Amino acid sequence: MSGSALFRPTFTDLRAEVERRAAHDASPADIAALIDEFLAAGGDTPAPLIEYDGAVTWLFRSSTAQSVSVVGDVIGYRPEMTRMTRLQGSDLFYWTAYLPLDAHIAYAFVVDVPENGLHMRWNDACLPDPLNAQRMIMTDPLRVMSVLDMPGASSLLASCDTCAEIPVFAGVHVLQNAATGGWQRLWVYLPPGYDPDTRRYPTLYLLDGEAYLLSAGLPLILDQLIEDHEITPVIVVMIESPSRAHRLTSAGWARFIADDVVPWIDERYATSGDPVDRVIGGADAQATRALTIALQRADVFGGVVAQSPQMPLAPRIATLLKRNRARGYGAPRCYVDVGRYDEPAAIESTQALCATLVSGGAAVSYQDVAGGRSFAAWRAALPDALRFHFGMSAFAHLE
Template identity: 25%
Template sequence: MKKIALCLILAGLSISLQGQQDIFQRAAIVSPEINEDGTVIFRLMGPEANEVSISGSWMSASSFQLMQKQGDSLWVHTTQVLEPGFYRYSFTIDGVRAIDPANAHVIRDVASISNVFLLEGGRADHYKVQDVPHGSVAYRWYDSPGNDKKRRLSVYTPPGYEGSTRDYPVLYLLHGIGGDEEAWLGSGRVAQIMDNLIGAGKAKPMIVVMPNGNVAQEAAPGKGSAGFVQPTFMLPNTMDGQFEQTFGDIMNFVESNYRTLGTKEGRAIAGLSMGGHHTAYISLNYPNTFNYIGLFSAALNVNPEGLPDSPVYQGLEEKLIAQKGNGYALYWIAIGEEDFPILYQGVQQHRKLLDKLGMEHTYLETAGGHTWANWRRYLTEFVPLIFIND
């Protein structure tokens, strides 16, 4: 009886090992494969699939390319030559969106999960991990009495912060609609950009604070007490003035818990899209507080019915005149020429108002639209311009 049991155990072990050996010996699919000429090959095993397509951030919005079937099960697509950059992509298999199972590197942007890859060279070298001193990233919880809850934010501290006693300037960096305190760290590659700019001597060492601009949330979806809720674009209190009114809670936490300069000359604020909207009005409603203002594809003048009835949005011209009188070192605006027309027009209207009031500003118009490719670029161009004389 013991011999029979032992034989059964050995037989089961043999079958298990054969199965594991088959897993490890199975030929691995390489996807994506980046070629020296800048083309990229994608591969997917789909023996039962009837149609497979690929969508990527190198394509225009909502476009896709059909993949070709090779043999009985392998689907393949080769891109045209791509410019260096940080790219997102996904597959669609018989109408169902899917990530690439051969690529473990994924990122969330609002509610969409996509694979990512980096094509090195040029501006994209800001986005990769290089052999330079590295800063640290922490997720911190702070009291927000104005919102009657504890809330979560992200903080980048520069290389050497922990071992020093010096005080540092602070950049408050705000995300767009549907984003959260993780957006700039993921799609925005903030930690890599800051490490590389500081390491190259192109930017002053600084603290970067990335709050959650959705005051209805404690934290990013899945990171707060609400649990694994579905990420969404529109939440209560979106762009209604509540975030701007309670922004002081964030500054109080940062300046009480980090070694900051604590002066207007030591503070900058910038944001993309909704975060650009927030930036414009925070800089107005906290007078003489920020010396550097950056609007990236800012969502200005986008509500056809006018801004919500909040004191934050009242007396725009008077507040701009006061901002001009208080003085600032840099008012920086950037947008893509192919951005949404309503946003592009809103930015131009804002610039006309600044010109009317004699407020100096720097304007950059680039190719492309409302994309992370532009916002990463804007950050790499804005950061070297701040705190340079402080």
């Protein structure tokens, strides 16, 4: 909100005045001019409207829409539960909910989805907020959503306040999966000053790589942390998710990553060959997969980034840790997070997973993030994950 918002009438004031004018047969043009004036007082970001107690009011203007809903983190993705109300005599729809004051959320408007529409039909009619310029690209399916950071939300790095522009990356490669015949894109980030003749670099492999590239703007975060000497220079390989036609079993995906992708990268870039210097990560279902791969292939990976892993994992992880101990492998270093406002069962499951990892000898960094289950929260936590795995002091041996 701009500074002028300090002197702005509240939405309650606007609603009362619109309803009063509508009751006195004011013209649509008169009411529209009043709404225009109200929105103009909000400066560059006139909505959503945030009040001191966490009440958030979303606004959407349309003279033709029959129904509008707002969907997103914390408030949920069921349009029938978050249907907006049209303000009497106007083209303005509104909906109010209370959000935690520290939350990061992604949200969108859903226009004219039938009452009996399927639960996920909102994806087909998803629109970002025209009144909020802060946006985020989401993948699977590809769409644009708006971002709302509540007043108490932690700040992102200075260069990463928005990810509206597609970040620059070092290159893109295409690698065939011999098991399926499918092709996967690999986006490779090289750190500033990359010099293959003078040093070897640790590596981070990220599943669902297009999301980390587009939704999180990871290269921008990496550039800033490296420039500020908070992490050592690191090579990052962002791996495209397989198409539905080329899905693999967990073991098959582990073989592809460990036996195809890693050697292919090692042949072409100045990477460290020590598993301790290799980390694999992902978010949501890919967090589960990354952790499983790290334990299945402890000969290749020594670290994990698991953002909101899907539940339940603890029993299987305990079995893999025990098997690895018998084979002489130590437990991986694990960064794990979960959305503070995710489902309670997901939070409990993630905490149980961390307890299992610690019991199995793993070094674990755990945090709850002020958000739900999306990159609006995950990207805010990424600097912490990167500092945990690639803090400067741990990599003096590679200088």
